[in-house]
Ligand SMILES: Cc1cc2nc3c(=O)[nH]c(=O)nc-3n(C[C@H](O)[C@H](O)[C@H](O)COP(=O)(O)OP(=O)(O)OC[C@H]3O[C@@H](n4cnc5c(N)ncnc54)[C@H](O)[C@@H]3O)c2cc1C
């Protein structure tokens with residue numbers, strides 16, 4: 001029987017386990033699978049921890065999420081086709097839930113799939129060697145510090161790519177008297193109440209960390225972009241300026257001449273795709289983009305088709321895209337999909353990469369990734385989901401953000417699975433200080 005190793009049980013790894021469960025429940029013979037998870041629980045980034053740095057066993061902390069993190073896209077855009085929000089929560093819920101609510105949803109489907117038996121928790125994969133027919137995988141049980149090596153025919157890497165921070169260096173950092181941190185280590189905006197905060201970056205972390213600091217009472221928030229500003233209508237107390245040049249004492253000096261006193265500098269400068277356990281020739285090397293190179297259909301390693309990566313793309317679509325990828329990989333492993341010749345495979349990759357490189361704005365990027373999801377789904381038996389509606393929702397969401405960055409999370413969207421429209425939340429996002437699941441779901 002084919003033996004598959006899965007590394008990581010975040011949303012992508014859980015999608016893969018779900019895809020096997022679904023095949024098995026249709027009476028198909030599924031391969032043997034062992035899933036390795038270095039945390040003590042599954043859910044990946046959605047497991048909040050107060051910890052930063054390393055855990056009690058010396059492993060780097062995976063989590064990059066923080067208290068008060070709310071979904072930054074409508075939940076309807078990420079809904080599982082085979083497990084709706086209505087089914088999980090037994091009632092309609094608003095469109096932008098806080099982290100704990102989405103974690104509950106992800107884990108709810110996993111619990112229902114009877115797949116925990118496949119997972120070795122507290123187990124870090126430390127190295128992988130290509131043995132010609134498959135892989136020799138070495139892993140360490142963190143609790144008893146025992147290391148083992150086992151052979152597998154196929155390997156699915158689902159270790160995420162938003163955990164190892166990219167940290168640039170600026171003149172003056174060594175002598176800056178305040179706090180410097182990366183968004184990976186950001187846990188709670190309360191810390192910055194009444195402080196002057198400078199945030200570097202122009203993507204989702206910069207936007208949300210800056211907004212959190214504003215919401216929880218920072219005195220000023222100055223965002224330094226490198227290439228393109230986000231350009232939202234920032235509220236009073238927030239501004240966006242061009243690129244930090246250096247730090248002079250407690251002042252950030254920007255290229256556009258702005259000089260800003262600061263108590264804290266938060267680097268929202270993104271993450272590295274980092275696979276320390278893989279040999280060089282199997283390692284995906286890419287920046288955060290919609291179509292990383294060398295991956296057929298975004299998931300099959302071009303030069304060794306026993307190796308698969310899940311979720312390595314930059315992400316508009318998330319959970320249902322991960323499902324589509326997992327279903328696709330499952331069907332290759334189960335010989336239901338036959339891979340084309342090396343030439344055709346290379347052409348297909350090249351075609352997607354060229355299309356991606358020609359994209360000019362967020363709307364085209366949404367189209368690109370929606371088309372990618374539709375393409376994958378056309379080859380597998382993932383239940384039908386209305387991607388055209390999801391595409392439209394993403395467009396509307398972009399418009400809402402352009403209209404008012406403080407209120408876009410107060411909007412409602414309809415489900416591409418059940419058709420239900422999310423009710424309005426009892427409190428607007430700006431006034432909602434409590435992100436607990438009980439308060440969120442309390443709709444009386
Ligand atoms: C701050 C932040 C906020 C986000 N907010 C949203 C949001 O609102 N909505 C949304 O849809 N998406 C959001 N995302 C995107 C997020 O990438 C996905 O939702 C999702 O978590 C990706 O799943 P994944 O399984 O690919 O990776 P991860 O969630 O990162 O899971 C990877 C898993 O692999 C395990 N692992 C890693 N290395 C090893 C190893 N060597 N051995 C064993 N196990 C290993 C980790 O412990 C982890 O459990 C956010 C991301 C960040 C950083």
Ligand SMILES: NC(=O)c1ccc[n+]([C@@H]2O[C@H](COP(=O)([O-])OP(=O)(O)OC[C@H]3O[C@@H](n4cnc5c(N)ncnc54)[C@H](OP(=O)(O)O)[C@@H]3O)[C@@H](O)[C@H]2O)c1
Pocket residue numbers: 069070071072073162168183200201202203204205206208209224225226227228268269270271288315
């Ligand atoms: N739920 C939420 O609210 C929430 C909150 C935070 C993050 N997220 C998720 O987290 C994921 C990661 O987002 P991310 O923003 O951390 O990473 P990202 O999307 O990869 O963006 C990295 C950013 O860093 C900038 N950058 C790099 N070096 C810089 C420098 N020296 N100076 C200034 N800017 C620099 C890049 O700018 P250039 O464009 O100039 O290269 C880019 O804007 C996304 O999937 C996002 O959805 C969600």
